[in-house]
Amino acid sequence: MSKLKIAVQKSGRLNEDSMKILKDIGISIDNGKDQLKASARNFPLEIFYLRNGDIPQYLKDGVVDIAIIGENVLIEKGNDITIAETLGFSSCKVSVAVPKGAKYNSVKDLEGKRIATSYPNTVNQFLSKNNVSAKLHIINGSVEIAPNIGLADAIVDIVSSGSTLFKNGLKEVEVILKSEAVLAVSPKISTENQKLLEKIQFRIQSVLKGQNSKYVLLNAPNDKLKDIINILPGMKSPTVLPLAEAGWSSVHSVINKNQFWEVIDELKANGAQGILVCPIEKMVI
16 A cells, blocks of 8 residues: 655654644654654554755655645745645744844845845845845854854844844844745655545644634523524534523534634623633534
């Protein structure tokens, strides 16, 4: 039987989040310490633990079929690779930063400056778009130190919380792009493995829908039932059951977690009582 080959980052935050989502979709993995390849026990899947920057080439060459990778890395090294799913974790930005004391009004202030970065393609596209000419110093490693040792006037690097910039006396002045983890697909994936990918995608979509939703149970007076149902459309329509107390019904539905408090306030204003909210592990539609 054919096995779907997936690449994940060898170590770091993206590795942890990648392994968590594989666990959430029911993939059990046999992997020992420092192992670079492992097999799933309950799905035809092999996992390759690789350096993040090497993954786009592995996808292009067809060594792996799919990968969980930061979108920023694909933009830099593999923007011709298809993205099957955005995964909603490991969010970051690729940003321009300069020393805190430096004067900066616009991207034009980068004209003629020295910029240290691990993302030369991304930076060159950004500079070209803004008709700015600058000299790039390509660094693999701690880019933030470059201005402090006189190597560069500015940097372009990944920014998550901004704490690393702060510690190195830098300030963020431009956001070039925003990124999150994505499921990327090799252009050389076989028809057989494409079917396995579709099964993986279905599971991932069920998990992500569950993470973005909340299950709501409430008691509603029957004379307000129509108004409350209009607030809670659910997946198709809410479940409504009569309570033992006359004139009242129990309403069950699903709401988007990003609209949670607005919906709760509206439910209360329309007479809902005893509102219970539960997390959803997975949601299959």
